[in-house]
Amino acid sequence: MQKESKRRLRVLVAKVGLDGHDRGAKVIATALRDAGMEVIYTGLRQTPEMVVQAALQEDVDAIGISILSGAHMTVFPKVIALMKDRNMNDVLLTGGGIIPEEDMKALQAMGVGKLFPPGTPTTEIAGYINDWVATHRHF
Numbered sequence: 001m002q003k004e005s006k007r008r009l010r011v012l013v014a015k016v017g018l019d020g021h022d023r024g025a026k027v028i029a030t031a032l033r034d035a036g037m038e039v040i041y042t043g044l045r046q047t048p049e050m051v052v053q054a055a056l057q058e059d060v061d062a063i064g065i066s067i068l069s070g071a072h073m074t075v076f077p078k079v080i081a082l083m084k085d086r087n088m089n090d091v092l093l094t095g096g097g098i099i100p101e102e103d104m105k106a107l108q109a110m111g112v113g114k115l116f117p118p119g120t121p122t123t124e125i126a127g128y129i130n131d132w133v134a135t136h137r138h139f
Contacts, residue, residue, distance in 0.1 A: 080112055092132045
């Protein structure tokens with residue numbers, strides 16, 4: 001009797017804009033891989049359009065954006081709008097970086113998932129993605 005293989009979660013990790021600090025994004029990408037997820041890391045200086053197009057092409061379950069530049073109130077709304085335009089309603093948009101609490105709340109009200117500040121345990125991030133996908137996506 002063959003065991004049914006379970007599809008691994010696919011997560012796109014991106015750095016949007018001119019923010020050139022990608023150490024945290026690489027740490028998260030590695031941690032998500034270690035947690036059993038397939039990770040696509042887009043590298044530095046991506047546009048919101050490039051991120052959403054890559055997410056569509058890669059058929060991801062989640063997009064994680066790392067942002068340290070202070071442009072979070074521009075980047076996340078643009079990405080969520082592009083996702084909605086492409087009916088990506090069952091794809092999680094999450095991320096982290098230097099984002100004030102009040103901005104996190106405003107972004108979540110727009111449809112962005114939980115956002116993580118520096119120092120968040122990677123197991124917490126992986127657990128959140130796993131739980132969200134299990135609740136919102138059906139394979």
